[in-house]
Amino acid sequence: MKHVIVGNGVAGVTAARGIVRADPSAEVHIFGFEPYPYYRRPLLWEFIAGQIERHALYFRPLDWYAGRSIQLHLGARVTGLDPVGHRLDVEVSGGRPASARSVEYDRLLLATGGRPFVPPCEGVEKDGVFTLRTLDDALAIKAYARKASTAIVIGGGLLGLETARALRTTGLKVTVIEFFPHLLPRQLDAQGAEVLQSLLEAQGLKIVTGGKTEAVFGDGRAKGVRLQDRRVIAGEMVIFSTGIRSEVRLARAAGFEVNRGIVVNERLQTSADDIFAVGDAAEFEGRVYGIIPAAIEQARVAAASMVASGSAVYAGTLPTTTLKVAGAELTSVGESVAEAEDCEQLRRVDLAAGRYRKLVLRGGRIVGAISLNDRERARLITRLIEGGVDVSAYGNRLLDDDFDLKSLLHRNDSEEV
């Protein structure tokens, strides 16, 4: 059986490993447009910050693929898909001149990921304007940052803040501009964001909230941005961190069901039986997760479905994000910003000590949480959410330092026995 995977990111690589493990006789090919073997995107920040060398990025070097008989084709862009003829068109840019070829498959996995989305804004074609998704982007940002002393990051989400922190580490003066009234609008409520903002400011970042960027100004080269309310912020580099869009072009052109992402069922199957999709490219039950844990879980299920060995099904991923700032660790789990009427919110804020705790309960069970500087607690709460443990008897005591969350897990375990 010939399995072809489009995309050499975490989803594609995890699926390839799953396939060869389940069926050592399988022929597995990965086609990846980027010229590098698999590297970890979260390490790009440390690379930009100058904390690690380039070789440390490569989590799966070439011999990893060779050792598992996974055939890797780098610099190879899949440009067309014929689901009836079971064929792909591939353009290889590595050789000179670039060559095109046709590749057959028995089972196909689309692990094409996502690409940065830049909202309409004047002047984004200027030198010094960037997005960060790939190693090439990181190399370009790093090279430009050497000649700059100020930078602007548009977008105060997780990726934007980490990018800002990385540039700050190199000594640049960095301003973050967030469109919403507070930082991390997808993971934090206003009070939690206030605590986070003061930590970031203490680290030397400048934060502007409620700012809509209208234009990048400068004569050919970026010199700063102008906001809709006419405020002007100077910066020699501008990095847009304003979300991603699933890479769905192949699937759409081939006539599959595509919404925000490529629509898949619980076996990660697209609307074509022998074609699967995973990771940032895929949409499951109306959701594109855009996070590594979801890409990995989906890839494992897809691999099992592709070798047809298992009855594995995907049931969704509990979204968890952790941000490390100023030596602090902020974790947001599940429905952490849910404000629905059927949800109860429990909060404890200590701005001076840089502490924040929040739990969101529905029907007596925790469905979301935010915690700052409390890794062990965040881990326990995640388990309580996953286990659907009834905590209705405890109310605000759940937020106390001396409340034993672990005992709730044990109680739940013994109830199940």
Ligand SMILES: Cc1cc2nc3c(=O)[nH]c(=O)nc-3n(C[C@H](O)[C@H](O)[C@H](O)COP(=O)(O)OP(=O)(O)OC[C@H]3O[C@@H](n4cnc5c(N)ncnc54)[C@H](O)[C@@H]3O)c2cc1C
């Ligand atoms: C800087 C950064 C830091 C991040 N940090 C975190 C983090 O800490 N935690 C977290 O959960 N998530 C993080 N993310 C998000 C995470 O990286 C993504 O969720 C993850 O990479 C998705 O994996 P994927 O394999 O679906 O897609 P990708 O990693 O995007 O891989 C897809 C690959 O497919 C290739 N491709 C696309 N189309 C074609 C084609 N037609 N032909 C050939 N190849 C093609 C692309 O070139 C790409 O290399 C981060 C992202 C970035 C950019």
